[in-house]
Amino acid sequence: MTRTLSRRGFLKSAAAAGAVLYIGATAKGAMAASGSADAMLTPFVKIDSSGGVTAIVKHFEKGQGPATGLTTLIAEELGVTMDQIDYEFAPSDPAVYNNLLFGPFQGTGGSTAMANSWMQYRTAGANAREMLIKAAAQAWGVDAASLDIQDGLITGAGNSAPLGEFVAQAATFEPVETPRLRDPADWKIIGKEATRRKDSPVKVNGTAKFAMDVHLDNQMVVMIKRTPQRGGQVVGIDDSAAKEVKGFIMAQTLPTKLGVAVYAENTWAAMQAREALEVNWDFSAAESRSSQDIKDEIMAALNAKAEYNVNKADQAAVAATIDGAATVVEKTFYFPLLAHAPMEPLNCTIEQTAEGDIVLHDGAQMPTGPHMAYQQIFGLPAEKIHIKTMLAGGSFGRRATPDADYQVEAGLAFVMTDRSRPVKLVWDREDDIRSGYYRPAVGHKVRVGLDAEGTIIGWDHQVAGQSIMKGTAFEAFAVRDGIDHSSVEGIADSPYSIPGKALGLTDTKKATSVLWWRSVGHTHTGYVMEVMMDMAARAVGKDPVAFRLAYLGGEQDATRKAGVLKFAADKGNWGNPAPGNVQGIAVHKSFGSYVAEVVEISGNLDDGIQIEKVTAAVDCGIAVNPDVIKAQIEGGIGYGIGHAMRDQITLDGGAVEQSNFPDYEPLRISDIKAIETHIVASAEAPTGIGEPGTPPSAPALANAIAQLDLVVAELPMAENGVSFA
Amino acid sequence: MAISLKLNGKTHQVEAEPGTPLLWVIRDELKLTGTKFGCGVASCGACTVHLDGEPVRSCQTFIEDVEGSEITTIEKMEDDTIGAAVQQAWLELDVVQCGYCQSGQIMNAVGLLRENAKPTADEVDDYMHGNACRCATYQRIRAGVLRASEILEA
Ligand code: FES
Ligand code: FES
Numbered sequence: 001m002t003r004t005l006s007r008r009g010f011l012k013s014a015a016a017a018g019a020v021l022y023i024g025a026t027a028k029g030a031m032a033a034s035g036s037a038d039a040m041l042t043p044f045v046k047i048d049s050s051g052g053v054t055a056i057v058k059h060f061e062k063g064q065g066p067a068t069g070l071t072t073l074i075a076e077e078l079g080v081t082m083d084q085i086d087y088e089f090a091p092s093d094p095a096v097y098n099n100l101l102f103g104p105f106q107g108t109g110g111s112t113a114m115a116n117s118w119m120q121y122r123t124a125g126a127n128a129r130e131m132l133i134k135a136a137a138q139a140w141g142v143d144a145a146s147l148d149i150q151d152g153l154i155t156g157a158g159n160s161a162p163l164g165e166f167v168a169q170a171a172t173f174e175p176v177e178t179p180r181l182r183d184p185a186d187w188k189i190i191g192k193e194a195t196r197r198k199d200s201p202v203k204v205n206g207t208a209k210f211a212m213d214v215h216l217d218n219q220m221v222v223m224i225k226r227t228p229q230r231g232g233q234v235v236g237i238d239d240s241a242a243k244e245v246k247g248f249i250m251a252q253t254l255p256t257k258l259g260v261a262v263y264a265e266n267t268w269a270a271m272q273a274r275e276a277l278e279v280n281w282d283f284s285a286a287e288s289r290s291s292q293d294i295k296d297e298i299m300a301a302l303n304a305k306a307e308y309n310v311n312k313a314d315q316a317a318v319a320a321t322i323d324g325a326a327t328v329v330e331k332t333f334y335f336p337l338l339a340h341a342p343m344e345p346l347n348c349t350i351e352q353t354a355e356g357d358i359v360l361h362d363g364a365q366m367p368t369g370p371h372m373a374y375q376q377i378f379g380l381p382a383e384k385i386h387i388k389t390m391l392a393g394g395s396f397g398r399r400a401t402p403d404a405d406y407q408v409e410a411g412l413a414f415v416m417t418d419r420s421r422p423v424k425l426v427w428d429r430e431d432d433i434r435s436g437y438y439r440p441a442v443g444h445k446v447r448v449g450l451d452a453e454g455t456i457i458g459w460d461h462q463v464a465g466q467s468i469m470k471g472t473a474f475e476a477f478a479v480r481d482g483i484d485h486s487s488v489e490g491i492a493d494s495p496y497s498i499p500g501k502a503l504g505l506t507d508t509k510k511a512t513s514v515l516w517w518r519s520v521g522h523t524h525t526g527y528v529m530e531v532m533m534d535m536a537a538r539a540v541g542k543d544p545v546a547f548r549l550a551y552l553g554g555e556q557d558a559t560r561k562a563g564v565l566k567f568a569a570d571k572g573n574w575g576n577p578a579p580g581n582v583q584g585i586a587v588h589k590s591f592g593s594y595v596a597e598v599v600e601i602s603g604n605l606d607d608g609i610q611i612e613k614v615t616a617a618v619d620c621g622i623a624v625n626p627d628v629i630k631a632q633i634e635g636g637i638g639y640g641i642g643h644a645m646r647d648q649i650t651l652d653g654g655a656v657e658q659s660n661f662p663d664y665e666p667l668r669i670s671d672i673k674a675i676e677t678h679i680v681a682s683a684e685a686p687t688g689i690g691e692p693g694t695p696p697s698a699p700a701l702a703n704a705i706a707q708l709d710l711v712v713a714e715l716p717m718a719e720n721g722v723s724f725a
Numbered sequence: 726m727a728i729s730l731k732l733n734g735k736t737h738q739v740e741a742e743p744g745t746p747l748l749w750v751i752r753d754e755l756k757l758t759g760t761k762f763g764c765g766v767a768s769c770g771a772c773t774v775h776l777d778g779e780p781v782r783s784c785q786t787f788i789e790d791v792e793g794s795e796i797t798t799i800e801k802m803e804d805d806t807i808g809a810a811v812q813q814a815w816l817e818l819d820v821v822q823c824g825y826c827q828s829g830q831i832m833n834a835v836g837l838l839r840e841n842a843k844p845t846a847d848e849v850d851d852y853m854h855g856n857a858c859r860c861a862t863y864q865r866i867r868a869g870v871l872r873a874s875e876i877l878e879a
Contacts, residue, residue, distance in 0.1 A: 063822030063860050196819055203824030204815045206759020206799035210825060213758035221753075246742055267762075268749040343763055343771065343825040343859040393761075393825025394859050429764045627819055631862070635822055638861020661768040661857060669863040670850040 018049040019168035021131070023124045023175055024056075031127055035171030044124035045074045047132075051152055051164030053080050058090040059117070060365055061199060062342070062392040062399070063635075064690040065628035068198045069114050070121050072624055076189045077125030077182055079149030079163075087198055089389040114624060114686045115592060126182070127175035135169035136161065184622075184683070193626045199391070211363040211390040214349040216422040220249060221270040222413045223426055225277055226259040226435045229286040229654035230512055233257040234279055241276035248273040252416045254409070261413040267426055287511065287654035291441070294511045294651070295334060298443035301464035302332065306504025308483045310492055313502035321458035321500050325449025329539045331532065333446075334714040335465075335524045336648035338439040339664060340517055344393020345432050346406045350414045351422035357384045362407060363392025365399035370407035377411040396639065397516040401437060402472035405513075433664050434656040438649055439517035440466040442487075444528045449500075454540030456551070458500035461528075463488055466514050467507045468521075486516065490525030490695065495558045495589055496533075496551040512651070518639050519691040522590040526695030527644075527702065527715075530586035534703040535711060544585055544703065545569045561589055563680060564596040564617040571678050572598030572615030581612060584703030586696035591688025593620035594680075597637065599700040605708050608725035611641065611672045611701065619680035621687045629689050630677040636693020637675055642667025644698035646718045671724070728788055732757075733801040741788045748772045748783040751798060759799035759828045763857070770856030773829040773836075774798050780836035799828035807835045807877065814872035822860035830856050834870045843874055 022043040023033045046054050055074040059066040071087045078085075129149050136154045137144035147156035154163050189195055202208040227233070237260055239251045247269025252261050260279055264270035301307075309315060322328055348362035348370075358378050360370055367387045374385045392399060410425035417423065427435075442465030449458035468486050469478035478485055485492070488505055517523060537547035545565060552562035565587040568574075577583045577600050587596035597616045603609040616633050623629050646665050650657045658664045702712045705722060714720045730737045732755065739754050751760050751774070760783060763771030767785040774783045775797040802808030811834050814820075821827050830853070837844060837852040844852070849870045858866065 061823075063824065065822075196816070197821065199824065200816050200819055200821050203821040203827050204812045204831060205803060206757070206828050208824050209758070210761075212762065215753075215756055215758070266749065266753040268745055268753065271765075341859060343761075343769075343823060343857070345762070392823065394823040396859070428762075429766075429769075631819065631822060631865070634864050635861045638863065639859075642861065660766050661764045662766065666769070666857040666859060667861055667863070668857065669853045669866060672863065673846075673850075675864045 019171065020049070021047045021128065021167045021171045023128045023131075025120070031123060031175040031177055033127065033131065033171065033173065033175045035168065044121055045078070045128055047128060047163065047167055049164045049167045051084070051162045053078065053085045055085060055087045055121070056090050057087050060089065060363060060389050060392055062363065062365070062395040064632060065197065065625060066114070066117075068195070068628055069624050070117050071198055072189050072195065073117065073121035074125040076187055077122050078129050080152045082189060082195060082198070084152045091386065091388075115688060118686050122181055123177075123179060126179035128170075130179045131170040131173045131175060132163050132166045134173055135166035139166065139169070190624050191622065191626065195625055195627065197628065208391055210344055210393050211349065211361055212344050212347050212393065212426070214361045214390065214424065216349060216351055216424070219349065219422040219424050220263045220265065220417075221267045221424050221426055222261050222263050222410070223270040223274045223428070224254070224259040224261055224409055224413070224431070225274050225279055226431070227281060227286065228434075229283050229288065231286040232281045232283045233285070234260055235282045236280040238278040241278065242273040245269055245273040245276055251277055252413075254412050256412070261416065263413075263417070263423075270426065271428065283654075287651075289511060289654060290652050291336070291650040294441050294508070295443075297508050298334070298441060298464045299332070301506040301508055302443050302445040302462050304506070306462055307506040308481070308504065310483055310488050310503040310505050311501060315460070315502045315504065318458050318460050318500050318502035322447050322449030322460055325457055326452040327450040327454070327539050328447060329450070329532070329535045330447040331535060331711065331713050333444040333524070333528050333531075335439075335442045335527070336650065336715060337441050337512065338517055338643055338647060339433050339436050339649050339658075340396040340398035340515075341432055341664060341666070342392070342394030342396055342398055345429055346398070346427040347425055348407055348410050349422055349424040350410050352419040357386060359386045359388060360407060360410070361388045361390055363395075363399060364389045365392065365395055366404070369402065369404035370411070373404045373408050374411055377408070377415055396518040397520070398436065401515060402474055405437070429660045433649070433658050433660060437513040437515035439523060440468060440514040441511070442524045444524065446528060446532050448532055448536050450536060450540050454542055456498055456500075456536065459498045460502045461491055462504045462506075463491070464506040464508055466510060468514050468516055470507070486521040488525065489521040490588060490590060491529060494529060495555070495561045496529070496548070497554070497558065498551055518636070519590055519694040522588060522691070522695040523640070526586070526588040526590065527699045530588060530696060530699035531702050531706075531711065531713070534584070534706060538706070543575070545574060548587065557589070560619050561587055561594045564594045564619050567617035567678060567680060568596035568598050568615055571617060571676065572600070572613075574598055578612070582704050582707035584700045584706065586700035586703060588692075588695040590692045590695050593618060593687045593689060593692040595633065595692045595696050597696045597700040599697070599704045601701070601704045603725050605710060605722065608723040609705065609708075610725040613674040613676065614672060614697070614700070616675065616677045616693065617680065618677060618689075618692070619682055620689050620692065621682050621684035623679045623682070624686055626679055629679060632689045633677045633693035634675045636691065637697040638667045638672065640694035640697035641672065641701055644701060644715050644717055645671065645724060646716050648716050648719070726789070728792055730791065730796065731794065732796040733798060743787070743789045745788045746784050747774070747786040747788055747791055747796070750788055751783060757798055757800055761825055761828055763826065763829070768855070768857070769826070769829070770833055771826050771829040773832040773856070775832060775836065778839065780833045799832060802831060802835065805835065807838050807873070810876040811835055811838065811869065811873040813876055814869045818865050818869050818872060820862055820865040820869045822862050826856065826858045826860075830858065830866055834866070834873065837870060838874060838877065842877060844870065846871065
């Protein structure tokens, strides 16, 4: 199989310097090795004759840790220290760098980076080790079984040499599908708290290069003046005032008519010129509803017969059981639209090479999206389009739009020029908050019936909101029988064995663009499940932990969930808060991982409450990098709690009312005084960690606030009766 | 207008219109990209630099107001005793996640330790309140400042 050189160009210079061993996969996913970059299909690791080892990381780094995690897997199996290995990001090539859980699609999401790379990268590293050892054994005339690689040295049978010496010979061997993997008892890096992040040094001295830091010679900066109401169309522009701005180049209406591209010599000029540009809009077909209209539609849907009977329950029978129950607990919940607001506003830079190829510099979460879109925009075959993945300043789902929204904007802005100057598209925070995609607004209505012993006998759960997956490229795998699983995940597949459960779903009309937001459906389903569990426990006078445990027996799925619940309760001093404080607890499974959190708060509803401490317990299988896992749990908790406290996106006449951090207030350092994370020791394969910390955080806080006699069923809390100190 | 800017110990001649935020001169003209753009309205701290040793938000500091002042950015922090200690603490504790806010966090933390060598956790929270981190690395930022204070004391 031959491939064009250009895709592999980034590896060529290394290859030219001397012998190099590449280990990776063929287009069919089989293990392969080569001594030349050009012949190599998909390297996951390259090793040169001076002993330089580089992991080629197929997932982008937005802070969640794959640059460290995937590098760890290679280093462990090969036998080098973390200081002896470097990393680089893979080019865009969905045939080989695809996410194994996404099909032929290269991308990062669903907390899958480690889960889908775990065997692949270890196998690559183990093959490299075995092939180098085989070469050394032949050269030394000893039994390969007597040799091992540690700290970059091949040692055994009285010999020792740096692994680089055997690279040329090793590259002539074939790798195997199932090389011997190191015994977990021998791991030196995996599972070790002391392992440091590979990307820390450049991020503390200002040298880390994010997409926003790309500055190509002669580049123009483009900002888009967008329709204030979704679906508004440009009918005319007046750039006379923009022309007064020094550095303004031109203004061009996008072919979509959804905005005007303003080109300037630098960012500040682009900002000012965009401000000065006058645009006439046609709003006749634009969205004109307000948040209250959207909410009314959702609430009406919750009170009507559900569009989908998700678990095919006999809904009338469940309703009758609950009607006859000794105790009935019921609540209606509402969750507002939320913006992702990653710290680095969206941006990317696009240029054309002398050969007519297109190069995109981007913090690319799903390179396959822009890669496909650009084939259409530029009329070029896939191999003429290259994506250089830069560090990303956060995402929380925002950079993974199925329609590659901002990359397409940049492509359209570039295609309207003569392409002699690179174009850097920059969004500011207002663009991010106003023109973004949002976590959908969702409503839930739940009725729980309990018998005289306080045991659940019926759980009627209705959900209504806008589907995330329908109408996207992901519909085929995420929607079954009309049901978008992401609307009901965390309820439909909850490990709680709840008898008499009915689950209904109604899709509401498209109100805005919606998108997965850190933990997707679990952002609201986790909240509702856990607040209801607590309400039910309190209604029958049972301890919330003991009450939940009654529904978590038997299956491993349930016992792992029970395990983190007990662990968090133990570590969080459940039942023994500091004097004057109250506690809440929640537990939720998402992305294959189980997380329980205890939130302890001080204060009261009149003077304001303060979150004193969050104690988390997590079971995510084998903890590859425990400190990265703790960081992700800390971040996931902050993300969940921060938005639940204060944030919402609201529409007025179709226009977004918020604009920047002053009215979309981020979590601040003083909001949570301490977070402590405990990891369950596990031999199970690693599962997700970027998202699972988020779902239990807000309900654990709500359950603590419930101790003050306020059940918060609509978010954000600050708009619904809670003040924060 | 032509402006002479003293930045990281060197003098630069730059051309910029009055009203241009210092942030964009640093990033686009001087091409020092460690200083970040996060909000443009002084509410996130990603753009924090030092003006005569004091942290300021460069997105709301205008070029005509900084002539004659000594400007310092993250790129120069390793030469600063406090800056180096903060960076060391940040590495020890792996404070960063995406990292985008961290130049500003470090610049602000250095400002705090310069003023108050031995802050309490609550004093750290007060001083760092305006520096947003969307990845919510706050627990480690707090611990990092306290650790840097320890390093400096040793
Ligand atoms: S960019 Fe200056 S404070 Fe946010
Ligand atoms: S580390 Fe990502 S915003 Fe702070």
